[in-house]
Amino acid sequence: MWLQFIELNQFRNYKSLKLELGDARQIALVGFNAQGKSNFLESLYLLAFASSFRTASLTEIVQWGSTIATVEGNFGYKHNVPLSLKFGIYKNGKRQAIVNQEHQKRLSNYIGHIKLVCFTPKDLMMLTGQPSDRRQFIDLLLTQSYPRYYSLLQNYQRLIKQRNALLKNLKKRTGSQLAQELDELDSWDAQISQLGAQIIKRRQVVLTDLSRLLHGTHASVSLMAEKIELIYRSNLGEDISQMGLSDLEQSLAKQLKAKKTSDILHGHTSVGPHRDDLSFVLNGHELKFFGSQGQIRTVALALKIAEMKYLSDLFNEPPILLLDDVFSELDIKRQQALIEHIQQPGIQTFLTTTHLEGPVQRFFNQGSKILHVSGGSIFQ
Ligand code: ATP
Ligand code: MG
Numbered sequence: 001m002w003l004q005f006i007e008l009n010q011f012r013n014y015k016s017l018k019l020e021l022g023d024a025r026q027i028a029l030v031g032f033n034a035q036g037k038s039n040f041l042e043s044l045y046l047l048a049f050a051s052s053f054r055t056a057s058l059t060e061i062v063q064w065g066s067t068i069a070t071v072e073g074n075f076g077y078k079h080n081v082p083l084s085l086k087f088g089i090y091k092n093g094k095r096q097a098i099v100n101q102e103h104q105k106r107l108s109n110y111i112g113h114i115k116l117v118c119f120t121p122k123d124l125m126m127l128t129g130q131p132s133d134r135r136q137f138i139d140l141l142l143t144q145s146y147p148r149y150y151s152l153l154q155n156y157q158r159l160i161k162q163r164n165a166l167l168k169n170l171k172k173r174t175g176s177q178l179a180q181e182l183d184e185l186d187s188w189d190a191q192i193s194q195l196g197a198q199i200i201k202r203r204q205v206v207l208t209d210l211s212r213l214l215h216g217t218h219a220s221v222s223l224m225a226e227k228i229e230l231i232y233r234s235n236l237g238e239d240i241s242q243m244g245l246s247d248l249e250q251s252l253a254k255q256l257k258a259k260k261t262s263d264i265l266h267g268h269t270s271v272g273p274h275r276d277d278l279s280f281v282l283n284g285h286e287l288k289f290f291g292s293q294g295q296i297r298t299v300a301l302a303l304k305i306a307e308m309k310y311l312s313d314l315f316n317e318p319p320i321l322l323l324d325d326v327f328s329e330l331d332i333k334r335q336q337a338l339i340e341h342i343q344q345p346g347i348q349t350f351l352t353t354t355h356l357e358g359p360v361q362r363f364f365n366q367g368s369k370i371l372h373v374s375g376g377s378i379f380q
Contacts, residue, residue: 001115001317002348003044004082005074010037010066012377026342026368029352035373037352041322043071043120044350047087048114049140050097050107053122053135053324062091070096075114078317078346083113096239098267108151115144115311115319119304119326127296127303128288131277138203138278141210145314149202156195160269163188170269189256192272197248199273200234204241206310207232207278213309218302221337226283228299233277235270294331301334305341318347325352327360339363 002025008017013036021027029037038054042061045053052058062069070088076084088096097103097110104110126133131282143147166188170181211230218228234240236251243251255271256263263270280287280299287299311319321342327335336359342349343363352373356364364370372379 001075001077001083001320002202002346003073003320004076006044006047007070007072008040008043009032009068009070010063011043011069011071011376012061014039014043014320015063015376017307017376017378019371019378020025021369024369025346025348026364027348027350028356028364028368028370029350029373029378030354030356030370031373036107036376036378037373038120038324039376040373040378041324041350041352044073044320044322045116045118046089047071047073047085048111048116048320049143050087050111051097053118053120058089058095059091061089067091068096071344072199089191104312106151108154111150112143113148115315115317116322117304117308117311117319118322118324119301120322120324121326121329123304124297124300127300131275134278135274135276139208141310142202142206144311144319145206146202149199152195152198152202156192156272157243157274159188159192160272160274163192164268167269170264171267184191185260189253193249193253193256196272197245200232200240200248200252200276201245203273203276204232210303210306210310213306214299214302217300217305217309217313217341221302221305221334223300223333226295229281231279231281233279235271236274256301277370297330298334301338305338308341308347318344321347321349323349323351327351327353327358332358335359 003024004021006017006019006021008014024082029040031037042052042054046061068088068090070086072086073084075083075085084100086096086098090096097107099110099113123221126137139153163185165179166185170178170185173181207230214228214230218226236255238251240248240251252272256269259270282291284301287296291299307321308321330338339359351360351364353360356370369380
């Protein structure tokens, strides 16, 4: 799929922008620092996922002094009918989500229409950062892959929130009220086990495919013969790799029960997919502890290419690719490896850089669109 037209209004430093891209596949956004290059990519990311790759507080996106920021885009597909999306964020936090001129009450009906892979220097940190960064990565990929995953995750997170509130109350209870609320906890736990097991299973399945793809892309990007594995780390305390859905559900129910007393004491739920992690193992050693900078960069790059391949294979059409300042982080060999992959027919790539040089410059000279970004305006 590809973006054909985009309009921004009061979006960060863009007062008003209308950009016609037609069938362009390689788009470079070139400009000095602080001109609006990343803001442009962020708008496309927001349109796809109703979230930002830079901030958790979406109201920051609204142009200073304005009440609403909007982004609107028309997309072309190889086989499907064209799609038009609009997303708005008000200064007071309210949102507006429109698909083909129809307002969507639920974000679960909005997110997932656009398949998009975003690569920023922050992705390098994802590999070595917090487990929540890695869960976010896998959840975003699943949100694009399975239409029901987003609402499954939302429902699960809501249950965990309610359970945690109940745990905090339980600590203060005694007598019959305690017994009654403990029964209530059991009924939460049955639902949590059911939804939690589905989340774990989905993540496991997608990771099996992604791990296989990563193996191939890593071999092509790495300059050394290294073996990379991607493993799902559940906190259920047993080997879940061969478990079916009902075994997972039982195992989660058992653990919730086993941890009940300490969960009440601490006021939060200590087991379940909201505490799970992914681990990248290079030549048998955990990457985040033992990987060199170069090895981490190579895995991050290989993972992004694997993610693109995964979505391409699943939908029989490549996703849109956003590359924010990544070439400056890669050496010439890895730049060339990335270019080889984005040269595949049909992939629409948006790349930001302060100056085009080296292999990237050669690539972006052949019939691609080079846009100059300056002070919240874009010049062709
Ligand atoms: P770099 O090369 O340094 O990454 P960039 O071109 O990617 O630069 P952006 O991050 O896109 O820069 O744009 C940053 C500019 O946008 C800054 O000057 C910042 O002050 C401005 N900006 C950010 N949020 C808002 C907002 N809500 N309203 C107006 N301007 C904003
Ligand atoms: Mg930037």
